[in-house]
Amino acid sequence: MDNFTVEATELTRLYGGREAVSNVSFNLSKGEVLGFLGPNGAGKSTTMKMLTGNLAPSNGSVKICGIDMIDNPKEAKALIGYLPEMRPLYKELTVDEYLDVAARLHRVSPKNIKKAIEVAKERCGLGHMSKRLIENLSNGYQQRVGIAQAIIHNPMVIILDEPTVGLDPIQIRDIRALIRELGQEHSVIISTHILPEVEMVCDRVQIIDKGKLVFNGSIDVLKRQRIGNKLLIGLRNPPQADALLKVAGVTEAEVLPSGLVRVRFADDADPAESIVQAAVANQWGLYQIAPDQTSLEDVFVQLTYQDQSIPHQPTGQ
Ligand code: ADP
DSSP states (O other), X not given: OOOEEEEEEEEEEEETTEEEEEEEEEEEETTOEEEEEOOXXXXXXXXXXXXXXXXXXXXXXXXXXXXXXXXXXXXXXXXXXEEOSSOOOOTTSBHHHHHHHHHHHTTOOGGGHHHHHHHHHHHTTOGGGTTSBGGGSOHHHHHHHHHHHHHTTOOSEXXXXXXXXXXXXXXXXXXXXXXXXXXXXXXXXXXXXXXXXXXXXXXXXXXXXXXXXXXXXXXXXXXXXXXXXXXXXXXXXXXXXXXXHTSTTEEEEEEOTTSOEEEEEOTXXXXXXXXXXXXXXXXXXXXXXXXXXXXXXXXXXXXXXXXXXXXXXXXXX
C-alpha cells in the first residue's frame, strides 16, 4: 500500500447540530510539513483534536501509519506527538522532571528515558535549562518544553497547534527553524492563522474556512495563484488605452490612480516584449514594466471570504 503517515478521510465534527469541521480529507507523507491555515474559528483545533484522538469525529476516520485511531487508539496515539494550543506543562517541575513525566506518559521504556530526555532537550535547544523550573522560563522556552514533550518518544507524526502564538519575533524565528528541522525526519502538521508562517515553514498548505477545506496543495501552487495575466506599466507619455489594446494579446488596459497602467492579457499570450517595442516606436517613455501580482494575503482573503474556491488539488503524491 501507500506510505502515508496520516490519512484523514471525510472528517466531520458536529457541535450542537453545527458542523465545526465538514468532510475534511487529506493525506500526509513522511518528511512533509503541512500548514493548516485558517481564520480563528475555522475548525483547525477541532481537526487537530480529531487527528490526535482527543476528540471523536462525528463522521470519518483517521489512520496514523495505517493504524485506525478508533479501532486501535493506543497504537495510533503512540505514533503521535501533540502540542495543544494550551500547553500541557506542569510549571512547578523543572525541565528534566517534566520531560521525565512526559517520557513515562508516552511509554518510553525506563532504560531509554535518560537518553530520550537528552535528545529532546538537544533538539529543542534546552540543554542549559535542565534544572530550571518551567514557571521561571520565558514564553519561548516554555514553548520549546512543550515541543520537547511532543517529540520525546520520537513519534512519526508531530502535531503543533498554533506553535508560535504569543512569542516574540526572535522566539518565533527559533521555533520556526525547529519545526523545519523536525520536518526532515517526521511528518509535521502545524496550525496557524499567519500566512507568512506557512510560507516560511511548510511544504504544503491546507486552507480551512468555516470547517471546509478551500485549498489543499503545495505552497508553490498557492504562490502561483497570485501571478495572474497582468502587467503593470509605467509610461511618461501614456497613449490612449486603445493604442495599448492594439498590441497583440492585450485584452484590457486600465490607468490606475498611481498613473501606472494595468494591462491584462490572454492566457496564451505574453505581450511584454511587444509592449516594449510599441513603447519605443511610439515614444511612450516606458520606465517600468513588471508582472502585477496579487499579494498572498489577497489570495487568502479571496479563498476565505468569498464562496469561490480553487479546485481541490489531489492530496499526497
Ligand atoms: P480554530 O482552531 O480554527 O480557531 P476551532 O476548531 O477551535 O477553530 O473551532 C471551530 C468552531 O467550532 C468554532 O465555531 C467554535 O466556536 C466551535 N467549537 C469549538 N469547540 C467547541 C465546543 N467544545 N463546543 C461547541 N462549539 C465549539
